[in-house]
Amino acid sequence: MDPFATEFWDYANQREFRMQQCDECQKLRWPAAAVCDHCLSPDYSWVPISGKGHVLSWIVFHRQYFPEYPALHTAVAVELDEGPIFVCCMPKEFEETELADAMPMELVWEESHDRHGDYVIPLFKPVGM
Ligand SMILES: [Zn+2]
Secondary structure: HHHHHHHHHHHHHHOOOOOEOOOOOOOOOOOOOOOOOOOOOOOOOEEEEEEEEEEEEEEOOOOOOOOOOOOOOOEEEEEEEOOOOOEEOOOHHOOOOOOOOOOOEEEEEEEEEEOOOOEEEEEEEOOOO
């Protein structure tokens, strides 16, 4: 994990959904990076993100590739209201929910753990479900 990803996960573990915002041109950087891909400024601040967006695309895995992700397993690309595209899993209880193009989505936090320890992960689910 690079230092910028570490900062993202430190916020996530406090249930704060934040992204880097360029201090020079205000563009949001996702994934987190050393410099802005628009103006190359190294300066940034971690700003709160609303946790609202809509479905851009998704895929349902019917085969298990990793023990942590048993089939069915859905990965969804959510276009955030602020612009960046956030790719994540669906919460387990929503794995069989039928998604649709542009469906409104909202952030949920899920506690989990792996061989590195406990963590809190930001996921997205359909609004109102
Ligand atoms: Zn910039």
